[in-house]
Amino acid sequence: xxxxxxQVAPHTxxxxxxxxxxxxxxxxxxxxxxxxxxxxxxxxxxxxLVAFGPNGAGKTTLLRVLATLLRPHSGxxxxxDTKLPDxxxxxxxxxxxxxxESLLYRELSARENLRYHARLHNIGAxxxxxxxxxxxxxxxxxxxxxxLSRGMVQRVAVARATLHSPELLLLxxxxxxxxxxxxxxxxxxxxxxxxxxxxxSSHDPGRGLAEADxxxxxxxxxxxxxxxxxxxxxxxxxELYR
Amino acid sequence: xxxPIPPPSGKxxxxxxxxxxxHARPGRPVHAPVGKHGLDKVHARADGPxxxxxxxxVVLALLRKELLVELRTLESIPGMSLFxxxxxxxxxxxxxxxxxxxxxxxxxxxxxxxxxxxLGINRLFVADADQGGFDGFLLAPVxxxxxxxxxxASLLAYLLVLxxxxxPAFALLLLGPPLGQALPGLLAPLALGDLxxxxxxxxxxxxxxxTRARDLLGPLLALPLLVPVVIGCxxxxxxxxxxxxxxxVPLRWLGTLALYDLVFGLVAYAVFDxxxxx
Numbered sequence: 001x002x003x004x005x006x007q008v009a010p011h012t013x014x015x016x017x018x019x020x021x022x023x024x025x026x027x028x029x030x031x032x033x034x035x036x037x038x039x040x041x042x043x044x045x046x047x048x049l050v051a052f053g054p055n056g057a058g059k060t061t062l063l064r065v066l067a068t069l070l071r072p073h074s075g076x077x078x079x080x081d082t083k084l085p086d087x088x089x090x091x092x093x094x095x096x097x098x099x100x101e102s103l104l105y106r107e108l109s110a111r112e113n114l115r116y117h118a119r120l121h122n123i124g125a126x127x128x129x130x131x132x133x134x135x136x137x138x139x140x141x142x143x144x145x146x147x148l149s150r151g152m153v154q155r156v157a158v159a160r161a162t163l164h165s166p167e168l169l170l171l172x173x174x175x176x177x178x179x180x181x182x183x184x185x186x187x188x189x190x191x192x193x194x195x196x197x198x199x200x201s202s203h204d205p206g207r208g209l210a211e212a213d214x215x216x217x218x219x220x221x222x223x224x225x226x227x228x229x230x231x232x233x234x235x236x237x238x239e240l241y242r
Numbered sequence: 243x244x245x246p247i248p249p250p251s252g253k254x255x256x257x258x259x260x261x262x263x264x265h266a267r268p269g270r271p272v273h274a275p276v277g278k279h280g281l282d283k284v285h286a287r288a289d290g291p292x293x294x295x296x297x298x299x300v301v302l303a304l305l306r307k308e309l310l311v312e313l314r315t316l317e318s319i320p321g322m323s324l325f326x327x328x329x330x331x332x333x334x335x336x337x338x339x340x341x342x343x344x345x346x347x348x349x350x351x352x353x354x355x356x357x358x359x360x361l362g363i364n365r366l367f368v369a370d371a372d373q374g375g376f377d378g379f380l381l382a383p384v385x386x387x388x389x390x391x392x393x394x395a396s397l398l399a400y401l402l403v404l405x406x407x408x409x410p411a412f413a414l415l416l417l418g419p420p421l422g423q424a425l426p427g428l429l430a431p432l433a434l435g436d437l438x439x440x441x442x443x444x445x446x447x448x449x450x451x452x453t454r455a456r457d458l459l460g461p462l463l464a465l466p467l468l469v470p471v472v473i474g475c476x477x478x479x480x481x482x483x484x485x486x487x488x489x490x491v492p493l494r495w496l497g498t499l500a501l502y503d504l505v506f507g508l509v510a511y512a513v514f515d516x517x518x519x520x
Contacts, residue, residue: 069377070520093294093383101374103381105307107314112307119303120382122295144314160378 017044018081020168020197021066025075028061028221035061037221038075043214048198050208050229052237053218059201060100062218063170066199067097080168093121096166098174098190102157106146110137110156113145114163121164131159136185150177155186162189171200175207205237294383297391304379304392309399311369318362319403326358326408330415341418347483348476351412352435355401356465356472358408362400363443364460366393367451380518390514393447394440401436417483424482427491431478434499438471441503445510448517467506474499 021043028036036058043049051059064070066079068088077084082091097103104113114128132138135155145153154177161169174190175183187193192211202208209215215232217225217240224240225232295303312318333350334340342350370376379389409428413421443464450460478495 067377067381069380089383092381095381097377097381099374099377101377103374103378105311105369105373105375107311107369108307112310116303116307117378117382119295120300120379120384122293122299 017046019043019078020045020047020080021049021199022078023075026062026065026072026077027074028058028065028070029073030061034221036065036218039218039223040075041214041216041223041226043197043199045197046195047213048192048200048211049214049216050200050202050212051216051218052202052205052208052240053224054241056220057218057240058221059218060172061221063097063099063172063199063201066168067095067170068092069097093164094167095170096161096164096168096196097170097172098157098161099170099172100176102145102153103160104145104153104156107144109142109144110148110159111141113156114160117160117163123164127163131163131189132156134185134189135159151179151182154178155182158186158189162194167196169194169196169198171198173201173203175204205234209234209237297385297388300382300384300388301391301395304388305395308392308396312396312400315369317368318365319400322358322361322400322404323407325361326354326404327411327415329354329357330408330411334415339416342416343418343483343485345476345480345483347412347417348479350416351409351479351483352472352476354412355405355408355435356439356468358404359397359401359439359443360461360464362397362404363439363447363464364450364457366397366444366447368456371451371456376518386515386518387511389518390444390448390510394444394510397443398436398440401439405432405436419483419485424479427482428479430491430496431475431499434478434496434503435471435475437503438474438499438506439468441506441510442467442471445506445514445517448514452517470502471499474502 019042024040026036026039027034051062053059061070065072065077068084068091071085080091080094110132111128114131115125118125118128132141135158137152137155140148145156169190171190178186200211209229212229215225215227215229216223219240225236446460446464450456450463453459474495478491478499482491
């Protein structure tokens with residue numbers, strides 16, 4: 001499949017449900033380079049969109065636009081019934097972002113970091129302990145983040161991203177650095193069990209397709225594939241990377 | 243298409259209605275489907291929507307985090323203090339004078355404090371920029387002005403500690419007249435000078451930190467804007483450092499400083515949100 005052969009299958013199942021995301025002609029540039037170009041899709045509330053694509057395809061940019069951290073340069077973006085960027089303030093606090101960076105201060109402990117984020121979201125300290133326990137980090141919660149392994153940092157980052165019980169989870173390669181046991185541990189927080197609407201960026205066709213309700217393939221910032229997960233297999237995903 | 247991949251645990255299981263699903267919307271159709279695509283997934287947050295915190299509470303949370311990070315890293319205050327003391331030692335030998343007084347003394351004190359402050363200003367947002375603190379803050383449902391206030395307050399705290407070290411060191415190494423006679427009058431210029439440095443420094447640091455040349459851009463932008471503060475503080479302090487202790491603090495210069503602080507405080511308040519925007 002080439003860039004121009006866009007495979008867009010109708011994803012009409014239960015389309016009567018309210019849309020958590022509705023993008024129309026979303027374009028975002030970095031200087032003169034288009035990081036995202038004319039991306040349009042609709043994701044019903046409670047569903048999972050998995051975005052595949054090679055490095056630089058625009059997956060992270062898409063997540064950052066949805067997180068209100070980047071402004072769309074053209075097109076329409078509606079997240080949780082909120083138009084971005086104009087009303088972005090309405091939706092902050094309802095989104096959980098787990099990106100490449102943990103958003104944790106290295107010199108502070110896991111507990112101090114989570115308490116800081118809890119204060120920003122007006123959440124009680126007991127929720128912090130719940131989250132530390134959920135990612136099995138209570139025992140090392142008072143050690144500086146810089147002394148933790150990457151997997152442990154990722155677990156704390158998961159706890160941070162879900163601390164405020166977001167409705168929409170934006171997950172950029174969320175299982176990076178996690179061993180199988182840790183993946184099982186964070187599954188209730190960021191997996192299908194979380195019952196959140198999710199947008200997941202992934203390079204793992206097996207896991208990604210298993211999680212997806214809707215599959216998005218990006219190449220060079222353009223939509224190459226947009227279809228129900230039932231209509232696509234790993235071969236089509238692998239094609240995106242060739 | 244390849245063989246079907248088993249879904250992760252819980253993927254296809256119909257979910258029981260969450261016991262804490264407080265987001266069930268009025269008007270939801272009773273025939274709504276359940277299960278994998280069911281509305282039982284809709285808005286199933288653990289403990290309901292959170293009320294955004296008050297700005298004062300956010301400022302305190304940010305300030306607490308700032309001071310904790312500084313306490314752990316000791317990146318700003320020790321460097322600023324050591325720089326000031328070292329500069330006084332250099333002046334002591336370079337001027338080949340045991341003591342200075344009057345306008346000369348005021349100039350040396352305030353120029354040294356200004357350059358020492360630049361070290362703190364340059365570091366003010368570095369941890370946030372390098373460790374994702376900006377994103378963490380921007381994702382929260384809070385008034386962004388809280389970051390300005392917290393950063394300015396933390397810079398003010400750094401300056402206070404700097405002056406607790408620098409002023410006695412200045413008196414010891416360079417100042418002719420006894421510090422005791424100048425100190426009560428010096429408090430007002432110090433306070434107004436610190437406010438100006440904090441407002442302008444925070445504004446400039448927020449602007450510079452998102453650029454590649456932040457270490458260069460910070461001083462280049464801040465120094466011209468801080469010249470009036472240095473002039474005002476030096477003029478206000480000079481009579482206090484006279485050997486004869488000629489008079490009190492000129493109120494004209496204090497008024498000028500207060501006005502300058504107010505203007506830049508308002509400018510910082512007005513534009514800070516835009517500096518955080520993408």
